[in-house]
Amino acid sequence: MKFQIPIGPQHPALKEPISLRMTVEGEVIRDADIRLGYNHRGLEKLAEEKTWIQNIYLTERICGICSHSHATCFVQGVEKLMEVVPPKRGLYIRYLVAELERVHSHLLWLGVAGHEAGFDSFFMYTWRDREVVMDLLEMVSGNRVHYAINTLGGVRRDLDAGQKAKILEGVAVLRKRSEYYFRIGASEPSFVARIAGVGRLSKGQAESLCAVGPTARASGITRDVRKDDPCAVYDEMDFEVGTADSGDVLGRVVVRVKELLESYKIIEQIIRKLPEGPIAVRAPRKAKPGEAVSRYEAPRGENMHYIKSNGSEKPERLKVRAPTLANYPATIEMLRNGFIADIPLIFAAIDPCICCAERVVTLVDVRSGEEMAVRLSDLRRRAAGRGPNALPKRNAAWPL
Amino acid sequence: MSDSDIIQGLEKDLGGKALELANPDRRRVFLKVAPADLLAVVTLLRDRYDCAYLATISGVDKGETLEVVYHFASRAANINVRTEVAKASPHVGTICPVIPGAILYERELQDMFGLVIDGLPDPRPLVTPDDWPAGSFPLRKDWKYERPEERIPGGKS
């Protein structure tokens, strides 16, 4: 007997408003239908009315967890348009903060995955250790989130010797903790039972549905912008791209923890090789007419900004493509034939950053307009029962 | 496969179809194509130049024409295919049969630019809220909007 469960816009598993409508048969999901739009803030229209400098602060607030990646991606593209080359030290500090943000984002994700699976102790421990990296970021940039350390032509804050030593010491502590979480994530029986074999995505599906980031790497596709399209800093670092080929949530846990360990290596190399010199260069107010495509490896996948300027001090067009958006079609494939209990876990597995993805929405073809027992997922109206079309008990089609 | 090989390869394969071919930066190739043979170019890119991965589709409002840019990314370089469509009859063919993952971005074009994508499997609106007035496309330059008037709580407005 089929009926539709709305995982409404406001749901404890999803920290952000997204609405999923699952066509379910008993406990097995037959089909999924995602409707976003709740988070659409009309950012691209707004960007066309702000100057280049103001846009840095706008692109930074696209998403809380990967704020630095959007800002860096934007600043990279604009520097190409303005033909401004930031000094080496500025670049090194910029990508140091980028790697620190990747560490804090992956630790956050590990905790949320544990919380979705009901493993709250794992959530508490990972988030307690995340505070270490938050303190480092606050020391470097002054704020726990939204670091605003980027500016056109370089970076706004410098690093002194004391800070460098503290970062190295913090990374050493975090490396020990991450290995401990790696063992737990891959061995704790009740946790592994929940994540092994769940949300399976084959390499072919991942390839055809253009999945990005850890979701694709967990299905065996080694695609990492830091390797394919490296900017100044990454081709001087040696690190390898962590992949797994099981294609399920366990594979994503493994890939993310591998990336954590890689990031620690990169941070240490950046700190050791930090060159001397200025950290920023003056940038002109107007950008030369032209267009630029800038790509950046955000913690969740590949971030892409397409910037087109007509020579004035405001961008003519700013197109932002966040990684979560690319993973939505893949999510629909993963949800098929899963269990209801797995919805939040599969959904958390792609580490959705819904506020990033909110310029575009995906709705893969569910049988069109099968408005069966439940109208468009308005979770609370049904729960309240006060709304005009509350469902009288009699005709709730229920097999028992 | 460096940028120059890609450019020579494209010129050889596409011949007349490639209206414009530019390489403004390392690992960036821009290619302008007429809307009619868009699908053929996309299949060629996917099969011969390992561009199965479509990053996104950007729409640009250039006054009287709408420009659509398809950003493909392969291991070697980022190839962007550009087509232009008159604003009067904004019709573009879908590339979903070739790249299933493109359904997202084509949906956005429909919402934001009023571009009609022919043959799209699922044309329902997505990004705009349910009560969005039909026919108004936010990202067009000529679209103006009135800000919802500010209500200061406590009646001191």
Place this chain on the structure above:
Amino acid sequence: MAALRTLLYILVYPGILFLFLYSTFCEWFDRKAYARLQNRMGPTHTGRFGLLQPIADFVKLMSKEDVVPNAADRGMFNVLPLVGLAVVSTAALLLPIWNFDLAAPSVTSFSGDIIVLLYLLSLPTLVMFLAAWSSTNLFSTVGGTRVLTMLFGYEVPLFLSVLSPAILANSWRLAEIAAFYQKKPLLILPNLIGFGVAVIAVQAKLERTPFDIPHAETEIVGGTLTEYSGKKLALFRLMLDIEVVVSSALLATVFLAGFPGGGLLGFVQLVLKTLFVIFLLSLIRALTSRIRIDQVVSFAWKVLAPLAVLQLLIVILLKGFLK
């Protein structure tokens, strides 16, 4: 005089007043242990060491507005919390707390009271299903079905594991079972497997992680209690707390040789032994993650049931050997 003693027995000592205070204390103990295991402080600012926190929750819920969805089945919706509370507190009366002296047994100690107690302990699960069913919210109906599916999983191993020590003591009376193990404490050891199975089964009965699927917060919002608020929610939470106390007291009686000694010593034994069992429950709660509904049922039948049967086998062989 006997009537006054029974009235006092029902109302004060193992009755409503004691149960209310002791179950709030146990909830505080459980929340504090769970928090400390997670490297957190847990409730500290309400009263000394946060002791009054559960009471504050209870009083606040009692003073909140009570919302009944109009699509809900009004009669059932209102009466269920009271029914649940009544069932669980009568179950508490059967425990051999004060009527331990076999010579003059009080009205609630009779042969076969362990069976009645186990039956009364499985009634709250049905009350939870009816609550979910009567509140017609989609999520509570899904939660309700999960409550029942889990019931079939853990009920049989629980019965088997609780009854095997009774068979060893060859009597169905709780007071006699406790007295038997007080005389021969060495016989507690062979029951350890049964104790493990019973603790896990009780964890499933009380719907605590890893078996808290019916009200899994991140999956189906509130689960069975999505629709309840205010007074009815307070009564339901009280019912769940008392159920924790009664189940752990049952395990303590059957597996850890009851609560010997007079009034005071018996009370101290009761507190220590139930807190030990509750600590075990929160230990399990902190160390595992929630498992899926089909995994619960397969785990129950593939692991718990065989272990319980093995425990039965040991007990029967031991009885033959002791004869």
Place this chain on the structure above:
Amino acid sequence: MLTKLTRWSRVKSPWILHLNSGACNACDIEVVAALTPRFDVERFGVLLKATPRHADVIIATGPVTRQIKDRIVRIYDQVPDPKFVIAVGACAMSGCVYRGAYNIMGGIDQVIPVNVYVPGCPARPDAILDAVVKLLGTL
């Protein structure tokens, strides 16, 4: 005497419901971070609840987008009295960087009455903690 007791119980056990109305999830992460060992909110008896039925205090983040506007009002109706609303972060107060965009209403107070505003982008977990404690102080 009874009112003093209920007042004390309301101050000592505020259950919160987290409501995201189109935020950039920086404030949401800081709200969740307030539950973790370093800022542990449970010391004050605060529990994160899933359904509006069980909650007393709504912690709202984000500039209200047009799509989610009516759902926010509906959820606000479902929280039983006495209820309070804390607007966390600059977006919830006035729309922050997104002020003026065509799709946002510019702050939670355009949709539901707000008791306490917590500034900051994102507001720090200890600022959120301080807001909850201050709100309870005014009861």
